[in-house]
Amino acid sequence: MGEILGLGITHYPGLTVQNSLVGRFNATLKDPGLPDHLRDPKNWHPTMREQWGDDEGLGHSESHRQAMIERFRIARQELDAFQPDFVLIFGDDQYENFKEDIVPPFAILAYDQVEAQPWLHNSRGKNWWNEPDDQKFLINGHRKAGKYLATSLLTDGFEVAYAYKPLHAKGLGHAFLNSILYLDFDRKGFPYPVVPFSVNSYGRWLIGAHGAPMMPSEAAAIFADEDELAPPPPQPWRCFQIGASIARAAAASPWKVAIIASSSWSHSFLTAKNSLLFPDVESDKRYYEALCAGDWDTWRNTTIEEAESRGHHELLNWFCLAGAMAELDRKPTEAVFMESWISNSNKTFAVFRP
Numbered sequence: 229m230g231e232i233l234g235l236g237i238t239h240y241p242g243l244t245v246q247n248s249l250v251g252r253f254n255a256t257l258k259d260p261g262l263p264d265h266l267r268d269p270k271n272w273h274p275t276m277r278e279q280w281g282d283d284e285g286l287g288h289s290e291s292h293r294q295a296m297i298e299r300f301r302i303a304r305q306e307l308d309a310f311q312p313d314f315v316l317i318f319g320d321d322q323y324e325n326f327k328e329d330i331v332p333p334f335a336i337l338a339y340d341q342v343e344a345q346p347w348l349h350n351s352r353g354k355n356w357w358n359e360p361d362d363q364k365f366l367i368n369g370h371r372k373a374g375k376y377l378a379t380s381l382l383t384d385g386f387e388v389a390y391a392y393k394p395l396h397a398k399g400l401g402h403a404f405l406n407s408i409l410y411l412d413f414d415r416k417g418f419p420y421p422v423v424p425f426s427v428n429s430y431g432r433w434l435i436g437a438h439g440a441p442m443m444p445s446e447a448a449a450i451f452a453d454e455d456e457l458a459p460p461p462p463q464p465w466r467c468f469q470i471g472a473s474i475a476r477a478a479a480a481s482p483w484k485v486a487i488i489a490s491s492s493w494s495h496s497f498l499t500a501k502n503s504l505l506f507p508d509v510e511s512d513k514r515y516y517e518a519l520c521a522g523d524w525d526t527w528r529n530t531t532i533e534e535a536e537s538r539g540h541h542e543l544l545n546w547f548c549l550a551g552a553m554a555e556l557d558r559k560p561t562e563a564v565f566m567e568s569w570i571s572n573s574n575k576t577f578a579v580f581r582p
Contacts, residue, residue: 230481233310234553234580235303235488236546236563239319239406242571243296244346245353249571250285252441252497256505261445266505276506276569285570292568299564299577300410306579307411307420313483314370314421316377316474318545319403319490320429323439325395331434332389333462334470336381337400337424338374339392342367344399346409357415367400367408370421373483377423380477386470400424403545407490420486425474429491429544431461431532433498441497441572444504464530464540464547471551479556489549491542492573499539509567511538512574516565519546519578524554546576553580 242249257267269277279288307315326332344365347355371392378390399405404424412418430439435458437446471487478485493515494507502508518526527550535543553559563578 230478231310231484231582232475232478232552232556233306233312233484233486233582234549234556234558234578235306235486236549236576236578237300237303237407237410237488237490238296238492238575238577239403239410239490240296240492240573240575241352241402241406243293243410244355244406246356247353248286249289249292252572253505253570254284256443256496259443259445261443261448262505263503266503273509273569275567279568279570288568288570292566292571295566296575297413300413303577303579304411304413306581307486310484310486310582312420312486314373314423315486315488316423316425316478317404317407317488317490318425318427318471318548319401319407320542320545321401321403321426321439322430323434324401325397325426326428327396328435330395331428331458332426333428334386335389335391335426336374336378337369337391337394337426338371338378339369339394340371341369342394342399344405346402346405365409367418368421370423373421373481374423376481377474377477381470381473384473384476386473388470401426403490407488425548427467427544427548428461429541431459431541432457432536433541434458441495442504443497447500447504460532461541461544463532464535464544465528467544467547468528468551468554471548472555474548475552475555487549487552489546491545492575493543493546494539495542495573496539497572498536498541501537506569507573508538508540509569509574511540512576513565515543516563516576519550519576520560520563522554522559524550527551528554556580
């Protein structure tokens with residue numbers, strides 16, 4: 229019987245570069261599509277004003293970055309102590325591997341090995357590690373495990389797609405690649421084979437926005453006509469079910485498996501009710517409390533309309549993890565919630581030890 233370690237992390241792109249984490253917030257404040265009353269800090273939540281401070285968020289940016297780095301080091305310690313035979317990562321594709329020709333709700337990427345060069349066309353700024361622009365990373369996959377999981381899911385009634393090589397992405401999409409880079413933050417090597425599990429978290433917004441974050445004025449222009457929206461992503465409850473099926477398959481396998489969900493929680497640029505300025509902190513806290521308590525009904529009974537209204541598009545990755553941990557009757561061994569009103573998203577880290 230297989231052993232299972234559960235981890236929850238983020239693939240937050242800001243952590244890859246040396247720039248401030250509040251650049252997008254600053255740019256949104258200047259966007260002509262933002263309602264005027266939101267430009268004045270007097271109209272903000274007190275925590276939002278505190279994080280902005282008198283240095284336009286620079287202090288919060290640094291403390292938030294260091295808190296994430298420390299949690300990635302802890303997650304890596306958990307992986308090293310567990311020594312998995314492979315790592316399954318639930319992550320979202322943002323118009324990287326899947327585009328107009330095919331957009332599967334779920335896809336297992338059963339690759340043997342891929343090569344990635346994350347800094348080759350990087351436009352965000354100097355990478356955090358000062359690595360050369362042509363730095364290459366070889367990432368080992370586990371085709372046998374990927375095929376096993378695809379077979380198990382199909383047998384269990386889940387029409388999941390699978391692939392043996394990338395389609396459009398050169399290597400891996402950033403949800404998976406950043407996760408690996410961060411789990412090797414101190415660059416001691418990442419020895420564990422990876423099976424990426426792609427979730428179409430962006431759904432209606434994927435094609436129109438090409439997976440890119442939007443400013444208020446851009447969103448208004450792109451999505452003025454709802455007929456232009458793409459079909460929706462999978463339902464959160466279906467993600468929950470597929471996570472449970474993955475847990476059953478992993479438990480019945482001969483392998484030690486680390487199951488990882490990778491995403492920040494609500495995103496400001498997806499939270500329309502907050503004018504794309506700040507995330508839905510209240511909803512994030514409610515789901516975090518449910519996660520810690522093992523209140524799986526809160527997770528299991530969520531609809532996609534509710535998730536989208538909260539900016540919880542990428543949280544679909546965590547719905548998969550929640551389903552897996554519910555199936556194993558497991559609550560977090562430890563978890564932290566990092567509240568951030570001005571860095572685009574709140575972040576959660578969780579460990580579910582065997």
